[in-house]
Amino acid sequence: MSGPGRPGRLVGMKITRVRMVTVSLAAAVAAGVVLPASVPAFATTRHTVCDGAGVDASGMRQAMAGLPNTVATSAQVRVTTPGGCWTGLSGVADLRTEAPVPANARFRIGSVTKVFTATVVLQLAAEHRLSLDAPVQRYLPELLPAEYPEVTVRQLLNHTDGLPSPALPDDLEWILAHRYDRWTPRQIVRDALRNPREFEPGAKQHYTNMGYIVAGLLIEKVTGRPYAQEIDRRIARPLGLRDTYVPGADPAIRGPHAHGYQVVTREGVTSLIDVTNWSQTLTPASGDMISTLADLDTFTAALFGGRLLPPAQLGEMFTLPPVKDVSGGPATHSAGLEATTLPNGEVLWAKSGARYGYSSAIGASRDGRFRLVYSVTSTDAKGEGQMSTAEGIIHAALAMR
Known part of the structure; x- marks a missing residue:
């Protein structure tokens, strides 16, 4: 589960082997929703050059x-290069209506939230x-027990705090049944501290949500x-991030958005569940925000560019x-x-996020x-390894540089 107990798998600049979801289109049914057997005309990529040729x-x-x-x-992508900026949309926003993805559609950004939180702390x-x-x-x-070793603010931000995470069921059916549960940050921390710390603060790095909560x-x-x-x-209003x-x-996504779906197999039948509405209170300050391509770019x-932080921070x-x-x-x-080091030695800096759907x-x-910004409504966003559509987008973006 990608709450405090289990961080979301990264689908960022790091290229790894893909674990494909092996389910036929005809079998992907949920509550009367069926994936189309062929790609409709409106699912082809729509694109505009946003900042020049x-x-x-x-x-x-x-x-x-x-x-x-x-x-x-569906997929939404925005790539900015020294030569210009390109934005593309593909797929459908709703499997029931087969409506195309609306322009400037909002989406859950998952752990990209951490970049916003880190910015405010800095x-x-x-x-x-x-x-x-x-x-x-x-x-x-x-917040922490009196006998707990000192954890610095920097260690929270760079995942070297050693804080434990709550032990939560990792069963998808349990997760779906509890997706509307409401948590408070202090409740999450209290439940987590029932477990032993992972390591002495500052000794190792382990990517989890706890430091950001x-x-x-x-x-x-x-x-x-x-x-x-x-x-x-501090961020949204000064930068004009209206979405x-x-x-x-x-639990809802306000305004125009694409629906998110999760593949589920029950009694041998594979279907898609609409998971668009989902309480994000289990990932406060670490994975709960909503945004758009344009706003994230x-x-x-x-x-x-240094507009939000002085050089030292x-x-x-x-x-x-x-x-x-x-x-x-x-x-x-x-x-x-x-940080991801490319074969030519250049380092790119990224943050990915995954919430169900x-x-x-x-x-x-x-x-x-x-710069690259993307959102993919993955049918197994919390699955192991890279998702093939995201991997293709990353490779294509790197080739555009």
């Missing part, structure tokens, strides 16, 4: 073609309202305002901790982002001149 998007059109299929029902550090080297216990003295509480303690208000006040918001306990450009987003990941490899997560990501070169 000079972008060859032929590979991207091919990567997005053929939707809906067994692994995804802004507070720049304002000297908190210190990244100070223990969390200084600001939230009653605590970071959300930290924002509220330091500012005296809800985390959602600070996201809106970006924290849903709170509202604007945010990414502003962030990488922005540097935290491009600095990896000198520790090993729990898997034994090098740390790849900074404060909010993840939705896979999304932002990524950019360090100078921000190359």
Whole structure:
């Protein structure tokens, strides 16, 4: 489960082997919804050059073609290069009506939320309202047990805090049955701390939601305002992000959007369940936000361009901790982002997110001149490995650079 107990699988710039969802189109039925046996005419990619000529998007059109299929029902992509900007939509927004994906459709961004949360915490550090080297216990003295070792604010942001996660059932049927449950951040932390810590703070890196759930509480303690208000006040409104918001306990996606679906097999019958409406209270400040391609691109450009953070704090987003990941490899997560080294040695910085029905990501070169934003309504967004449509989009975007 991609709550505090199990982080969402990354579908970002890292290219790995694909685990295909092997289900026939005819078998993908849920509550009367049937995937079309052939791709309707309106499912072909619609595209516009948004910032000038000079972008060859032929590979991207091919990567997005053929939707809906067994692994995804729609895709939205925005690629910015020094030569221009390209936006494409493909697939359907609703399997019942076969309506096309609306322009500027909203979607769940999952763990891309962490980039927003990290930005606010780093802004507070720049304002000297908190210190990244100070223990969390200084600001939230009653959150962690008295005997708990000191966890610094920086360790929350770069996933070296060692905080445990709640032990929750990993059964899909249980998850679906409890998708409207409401959680509070302190309830999540309290349940998590029943488990032993994973490692001494600062000793290793393990990507989970827990550090960011605590970071959300930290924002509220330091500012005296809800985390959602600070996201809106400090980022969304100054940048004009009119379609970006924290849903709170509202399980719906407000405004135009594509439906999300999850593949389920019951008694030998494989079907798709509409999972568009889903409470995101289990991932506060770590995976709950909603946005659009245009808003995420604007945010990414502003962030990488230094409009949201001074140089010292922005540097935290491009600095990896000198520790090993729990898997034994090098740390790849900074404060909010993840580093991926391309074969030519260039490092790209990205963040992906997965909520049931939705896979999304932002990524950019360090100078921000190359940027990628996508959302794919994956039929198994929390599955193992890369989802083929997202992988094709990533490869095509890299070829457009």
